[in-house]
Structure formats: structure tokens, C-alpha cells
Amino acid sequence: MDKRYQVFASSTYDDLQPERQEVMHALLELDCIPAGMELFPTANDDQWTLIKKVIDDCDYYIVIIGGRYGSVGTDGISYTEMEYRYASEIGKPIIAFLHKDPGTLQSKKTEQSEEGRKKLDDFKELAQKKMCKYWTSPDNLGSVVSRSLIQLIKSTPAIGWVKADQMASEEATKEILRLRQQVDDLQREIEQARITAPKSSELLAQGDDKFKIHFVISCISTELGGVFGSKSISNQFLTT
Numbered sequence: 001m002d003k004r005y006q007v008f009a010s011s012t013y014d015d016l017q018p019e020r021q022e023v024m025h026a027l028l029e030l031d032c033i034p035a036g037m038e039l040f041p042t043a044n045d046d047q048w049t050l051i052k053k054v055i056d057d058c059d060y061y062i063v064i065i066g067g068r069y070g071s072v073g074t075d076g077i078s079y080t081e082m083e084y085r086y087a088s089e090i091g092k093p094i095i096a097f098l099h100k101d102p103g104t105l106q107s108k109k110t111e112q113s114e115e116g117r118k119k120l121d122d123f124k125e126l127a128q129k130k131m132c133k134y135w136t137s138p139d140n141l142g143s144v145v146s147r148s149l150i151q152l153i154k155s156t157p158a159i160g161w162v163k164a165d166q167m168a169s170e171e172a173t174k175e176i177l178r179l180r181q182q183v184d185d186l187q188r189e190i191e192q193a194r195i196t197a198p199k200s201s202e203l204l205a206q207g208d209d210k211f212k213i214h215f216v217i218s219c220i221s222t223e224l225g226g227v228f229g230s231k232s233i234s235n236q237f238l239t240t
Helices: 014-029 045-057 079-089 114-127 138-155 170-195
Strands: 006-011 033-036 060-065 094-099 132-135 211-223 226-239
Touching (some): 006 045, 014 138, 045 079, 060 079, 079 094, 079 114, 094 138, 132 138
Parallel strands (some): 060 094, 094 132
Antiparallel strands (some): 211 226
8 A cells, every 4th residue: 555654844944945945855755745834834822733733643753953943932942842842742753954064054044142042052952862863955954854764764664644545445444343353252262162161061971980881792713714603792891
């Protein structure tokens, strides 16, 4: 069955547009379904609820970190970090992609305030506690994402998505469940038969029960091809 995986790509936006495009191309080349903040042009509490729902539905989560921390919510945490923390809390397989040499980035693509740089450093430290890869350019990022995601899919298979016409019909699903239940019932009967005496076996002799055996022995003696004589012995024994 052809299966596709949905991947949530999280990052700041204005400073990483070329990088995000490369990541989206890489995901599409892997037959994955990209999802990300492009779907949510502005950030607020209502959209945060929707973002969490999209992350819930995704199979994998990746975050791209450059030189900007990003816009923050009411609690002072950037939406990128909020997405990362939420994906981690619900147990999504995660890969973080950090710029290898942020000192080479253009000034307009970096944090200008000391507070922003401190929050960015703290976020990087958090991201490095899980699977983490490094990139140097948009093209390089696309390659790194592609290779890393292939490895993640192999090591941590997810549920994925399939086309509706490839799914079993409702009737077929019910029949499969019925047959599975029947197999389970028969298996239990087999296990019970192994530890239970056969039906009506209580009528058979058990252990020290006494019973009589009646028998007849016939003996025929021959001499020179002729009949010499014969006799029969009849008796009975009482045995246990």
C-alpha cells in the first residue's frame, strides 16, 4: 500500500524563506506532505489552537533554526519554540536543523537585541538535546533534510496517510474483525482441550478399577501333516 507521511516544518519565516523552499522541495521529492506556518500568516491564540491540531495530525516534526528567534507570544516564548516544545510533549519524532556557522549570516537575518540572542541560544541548547543536524546553505539544508528524514522514517515508522480508494471497505473491515474473533475463540477452545479430559471419559476405567476378562484358548497339535488332537481351555481372570 502506497503510504505518504505528513511533516510539519517549523522555523522563523522572513529570514529563512529560501531555506524553507528547499525544505519543501525535499519533502515533496520524498512524497511527503509538507505542513507549516505558511498556512498561518499571523499568529494568535486561535491560530495556535489550529497549529497544535496540525502538529497532532503530522507524522514527523522538523525545526529549522538560523539566526533569528522569531516573534513571541504572550508568555515571551517564540511561536517556533512553542511548536517545538509541543511536538516534543506529545512524542512526535523530531529533528532539529541548526545553522552550522551563524556568524556568517547577514546582520538582518540575526537577532539584534541581547535578549533575543539569549533566547535563541537557550532554544538551540534545548533543540540539541534531541536529534540534531547542521546546515550551511539553502541547498545544503535541502540535502541534509532529505537524508535525515529517510533515516528517521526507517528507524521510527509512523502511521502515515493512504488514499481512500486503497483502504479496505467497511464491510471488509467488519469481516476481518469477525474472522479474527473466530480465530481467537477457536484458539481458546484448543488450549482448553489440552488440559480437559475428553467428553464421556469419566465412564472409562480409571486407575485401580477392577474388571473381568473372559477368554478361550484353542490348541491344535499336528503330526506328519495330520490332525493328532485338539482341546479348548476356558477360564476367566479377575484383574486390576
